[in-house]
Amino acid sequence: MKKISRRSILAAAPSALVLTALPVRAEKQYGPGVTDTEIKIGNTGPYSGPASSYGTIPKAEAAYFRMLNDQGGVNGRKINFISYDDAYTPPKTVEQVRKLVEEDSVLLMLAPLGTPTNSAIQRYLNQKKVPQLFVATGATKWNDPSHFPWTMGWQPNYQSEGHVYAAYIMEHQPNGKIGILYQNDDFGKDYLKGVKDGLGDKAKSMIIVEAPYETTDPTVDSQIISMKSAGADVFVNTGIPKFAAQAIRKAAEVGWKPLHILSSVGASVGATLKPAGLENAKDLISAAYIKDPTDPQWKNDPGYQQWVAFMDKYYPEGDKTDAGNVVGPSFCQTLVQVLKQCGDNLTRENIMKEAANLHDFTVPMLLPGIKINTSPTDFAPIKQIQMARFDGERWTLFGPVLSGELSG
């Protein structure tokens, strides 16, 4: 008996030690892919295929994490950023994301790119309870925490941008006759819905032409002519750069001078306005949320200078006029804030909890005054945008920072 009791005491000793150590341990909780020195983060992007021009976004993200790791990582942990090519096809995305989750066992997915691709993995990631954070698409459906508590958007969604334009039209041309050019897919229709919802009851009487285009159309000339001949005096141009530029040029050619609103998707000086002819683009109205890297007004801005220094050192082959290279690091900075807030409790649950707990956070390349805010019922981090007018050379911001929240 004695022997046994002595032995049991000996056996009990370590467990007692463990017990006393427990409270300390409770602070360090790790989900899959996390160790004391590393956090694994997954990503997919179109390095090949039809949307490969967006492939620079994940490349810029990888570059950003290289810089972060050189500076010591987050709370002493280096970021291991694993990014695979999905060729912008949903089946490949499902395969690659399953690989990231099941083989590489990443803690979370950061900014997977594209609307169809994210749609394909949304249910899988929510079933597996893997955070799908800050998806790189502006579709409105990512803000749906009650159905998809593991999916979160990032950029202002197209519908809320449409709201902002509607409010502007109501204020400046309350009796305007509106023509809308939109891409015939969910992205274009999101804008259309946003403008319509923003106009409310007046949408039916005010919108006189809804002109869709297909990405495969050679030009949008006929749409512009039909709007002009219908007598529209407000033109909401939501085309991607190629079509937005065609529309601006054609409108100038046929001498149509409506109140011309250009959506943020097509608002790049380099990609849209230069090809359209800067003189034709004068007095265009748009909205923005990030600093346009081609805009000279940011030349002395510390956020911009930081970004240029980062690009020069870690991603010198990247195009400094491409807004994708601005957005990529901004995703990373938002995630880093979430990781910092999590401290040593790096479980997937806690990641989502802290991702939904961002208050007035900002990253250097967001426009001044624009803040990132989330809550357990609000999974749309950036909701604010600011109106801008093109003065023939650059976008000049005007008016207050606006919120296009959908509830309003």
Added chain:
Amino acid sequence: MTSQSRETIALASEPPRARAIARPSLRQILIALAVLVAVVVPFVLKSFFIFQLTLVMVYGLAILGLNLLTGFNGQFSLGHSAFYGIGAYTAAILMEQLDIAYYWTLPCAGAVCFLVGFLFGFPALRLQGLYLALATFALATAMPQILKFHPLEPWTGGVQGIVILKPDPPSGVPLNADQWLYFFTLAVLLVMFAGAANLATSRTGRAIMAIRDHPIAAATMGINTALYKTLTFGVSALYTGVAGALGAIAIQFVAPDSFTFLLSVSLLVGLVVGGVGSIPGSLFGGVFVLFVPNIAERVSTGLAGAIYGVILLLVIYVMPSGAAGFVRFAATRLKSKGKLR
């Protein structure tokens, strides 16, 4: 089609039957072994790899469909992504909107694709070689647009696509969802491959091949070339359509962007790499289509496309008549060495 490529296709398809008759036991043993391995594999591997193998079988089946048309009947198609897409959408729409069980969607997808393929076969009758390739190319280009077409949106979901729930294994079966889907796909695959093998060795199969080798001679012998060609188109579409339905169930999502012309090209690559006119070769084609892009990416993310190209070139150079041809070549070499001794 040049006469030279016709000859290579003919060469590629002749020996396996000859060997099958000469040594049926070896072939049967090999098939039995392969099936045995296929049955054991899901119990030792991770879920993700099982899922990949399921996709290999799905692509293998789609390539077999193309093989029936191109390898056995000598008609080219760059439009099989369209049939694959129709099959996938048929399954998705039936499952999500009409609540039909996933296993019933396969015959439906097959039937729809057979009909579409059969009808497409009629205009194809007037087109040969490159012209047929172009006509089917048009089909592949049109398909994503048709799926996005506004009046069809209530069914197709437009660009958003359709999300499908993954089928659970029937109650009482001690398998997880991935394993179950794997076995389900394997069963379908075995039935469809056996069907194709039967077809190839039957009277009908001989007629189909006769049309490929010499249409005029075939017609002279009393073969109704028009009927056989359109039927082959239909059967080929059926196989690819069933593969599409299986693929949709495995991926749990369909969207127009999944079924672009690039998919057709992948299937064609799989066909050539696996072996034109070889039934088991189609499966190797599936392996190539799924894994080689991943390998290429692992070597270098930035140059993935170029590395894929290099691997493809090497494979074509080393195995000019596909994997099936290579195996056959190796077998004859071994045999002749044995004889020398």
